[in-house]
Amino acid sequence: MPDEQWSPPLVMVTVDLVILTLRAGELNALLVERGVEPYQGEMALPGGFLNNGEEDLQVAAHRELAEEAGLDGASLHLEQLGVYGTPGRDPRGRVVSVAYLAIAPGLPEPAAGTDAAGARWQPVGAVAAGKVRLAFDHELILNDGVERARAKLEHTALATAFCGETFTISELQRVYEAVWGVEIDPRNFYRKVQGVEGFIVPDGHKATRGRPARLFRAGRSAALHPPLVRPEGAT
Known part of the structure; x- marks a missing residue:
């Protein structure tokens, strides 16, 4: 086709955010209740359109998180999760979304604003079980974010961030069980954790509550070698 007969297609760009924590x-x-059409009244991931042609994608992600849920995106490590552009994914037209992921401990209660009628933390298991439906293709994006988070626990020391300064191996195991969505055999977990050099180090003390157990601290290794592979049957 000659250049003078070609015009670029109109494509709108949005950002969507998968923000995960343990509660x-x-x-x-983090989910918001949409206050405007399309899908008014339905739950969705926080996000929205870029303000103008000059707004950076990550700046837009921080802005949307603050506007729709009252959370400070600058305090989170947002990493790009993926790009979603299947035709028909948004009834407003040809919309491509750049999704971001953050998983962090101790996140506060959200406060809805702008076009969000509500905002709340929702167990991802409720979405997976079909008890909570998400607008657009946000269930797909959320599933991708959860899978990325689960893989991070296999390959990095992220799980220790959800424990206290000192912790027992049982407490660390509960973090893995919550994120992976599966029960773990304590003996196998203890053996695997102890086999990863630099992952956790003994604190030299024992827990004073309940049955005495050794306390540990996070080690210096950010990456786990060998990785802690999920057991079969993990969702």
Whole structure:
């Protein structure tokens, strides 16, 4: 086709955010209730359109997180999760979304704003079980984010961030169980954890509550070699 007969397609760009944390021993995702059409009243991931042609993608992600849920995105490590552009994914037109992921401990209660009618933490298991439906293709994006988080626990020391300064191996195991969505054999877990050099180090003390157990601290290794592979049957 000659250049003078070609015009670029109109494509709109959005950002969507998968923000994960642990609450009450479960892996939770930040969701907002949409206050405007399309999908008004339905739950979705926080996100929205870029303000203008000059706004950086990550700047837009921080802005949307603050506007829709009242959270400070600058305090989170946001990493790009993927790009989603299947035709028809948004009834407003040809929309491509750049998704970001963050998983962090101790995140506060969200506060809805702008076009969000509500915001809350929701166990990801409720979405996986179909008890909570998400607008657009946000269930796909959330699933991809959860899978990335689960892989991070296999290959990095991220799980120790969800424990105290000192912790027992049982407490560390509960973090893995919450994120992986599966029960873990304590003996196998203890053996695997102890086999990863630099992952955790003994603190030299024992827990004073309940049955005495050795206390550990996070080691110096950020990457796990060998990785802690998920057991079969992990969701």
